[in-house]
Amino acid sequence: MLDAGPLLRAEGLCVSFGGLQVLNKVSVEVTPGTVLGVIGPNGAGKTTLFNTVCGFVRPESGSLHFDGRPLRRPRPHQLTRHGIARTLQGLGLFPRLTVLENVLAGATARARTGALPALLASPWAQRHDRRLAAQAMDVLETLDIAAEARRVCASLPYGTRKRVALARALVSEPRLLLLDEPAAGLSETETAELAGIVRGLRERTTVMLVEHHMDFVMNLCDQLVVLDFGEVIARGTPAEVRADPVVQRAYLGEAVEAAGGRDA
Numbered sequence: 001m002l003d004a005g006p007l008l009r010a011e012g013l014c015v016s017f018g019g020l021q022v023l024n025k026v027s028v029e030v031t032p033g034t035v036l037g038v039i040g041p042n043g044a045g046k047t048t049l050f051n052t053v054c055g056f057v058r059p060e061s062g063s064l065h066f067d068g069r070p071l072r073r074p075r076p077h078q079l080t081r082h083g084i085a086r087t088l089q090g091l092g093l094f095p096r097l098t099v100l101e102n103v104l105a106g107a108t109a110r111a112r113t114g115a116l117p118a119l120l121a122s123p124w125a126q127r128h129d130r131r132l133a134a135q136a137m138d139v140l141e142t143l144d145i146a147a148e149a150r151r152v153c154a155s156l157p158y159g160t161r162k163r164v165a166l167a168r169a170l171v172s173e174p175r176l177l178l179l180d181e182p183a184a185g186l187s188e189t190e191t192a193e194l195a196g197i198v199r200g201l202r203e204r205t206t207v208m209l210v211e212h213h214m215d216f217v218m219n220l221c222d223q224l225v226v227l228d229f230g231e232v233i234a235r236g237t238p239a240e241v242r243a244d245p246v247v248q249r250a251y252l253g254e255a256v257e258a259a260g261g262r263d264a
């Protein structure tokens with residue numbers, strides 16, 4: 001079988017803010033159909049790495065390739081057209097809109113309906129809207145929250161709203177899904193359920209996630225990259241990373257022992 005090559009390749013990314021070097025020659029590869037976890041202590045540069053991939057932050061040097069082609073600082077609103085979607089550390093939802101309306105907001109980047117057909121409520125535009133709504137419902141079903149579609153987001157528990165945020169990213173059918181602390185604020189049960197969901201997503205997309213929850217990361221991810229002070233200090237499978245003395249020293253010590261021996 002031909003080696004498909006990485007879906008995302010970041011090479012030698014350097015970013016600094018006001019003289020503080022936040023990423024120093026960071027290189028990362030994400031293999032199609034896998035889950036890559038980016039871990040590291042607070043302030044290590046994990047979110048900055050995400051923001052650089054998304055085009056929110058301009059690197060001083062280094063390069064990004066997506067599916068073998070240069071990814072030249074996509075404008076954030078063009079991300080989904082590139083085949084990339086992300087969730088935020090918080091929720092980033094519209095609290096007064098329903099679940100379905102929030103998810104449809106993530107689908108609009110793919111909508112081909114121009115303003116004129118929409119204004120005239122042309123049959124073509126209506127068909128297109130129905131198709132998007134069906135697609136949104138399909139994603140809600142995958143995430144087991146279809147029953148909440150008509151409910152206003154603000155009225156839902158936090159764990160459900162986290163799923164809505166995930167649905168909104170998924171509805172654009174991204175080839176690469178970036179999840180920023182997806183387990184933050186979830187109970188242990190919700191975290192375990194989320195791991196099962198993300199594992200299932202590998203059939204339809206490739207996932208790169210930032211997370212502090214060690215059990216979640218160790219049980220779910222195929223590969224890990226460890227950042228410390230803006231540099232990659234280790235990479236490999238969860239088992240390899242857990243056994244790495246450099247990682248133990250820099251960061252994981254107790255957390256890894258607590259999550260020991262439970263790789264999926």
Ligand SMILES: Nc1ncnc2c1ncn2[C@@H]1O[C@H](COP(=O)(O)OP(=O)(O)OP(=O)(O)O)[C@@H](O)[C@H]1O
Pocket residue numbers: 017018022040041042043044045046047048049
């Ligand atoms: N826009 C910015 N301007 C100035 N400094 C910034 C900016 N964004 C991030 N930083 C600094 O860059 C460093 C890395 O931040 P980043 O948010 O990428 O870390 P992180 O690993 O995601 O941390 P956490 O786990 O706490 O979310 C931190 O010292 C942070 O204060």
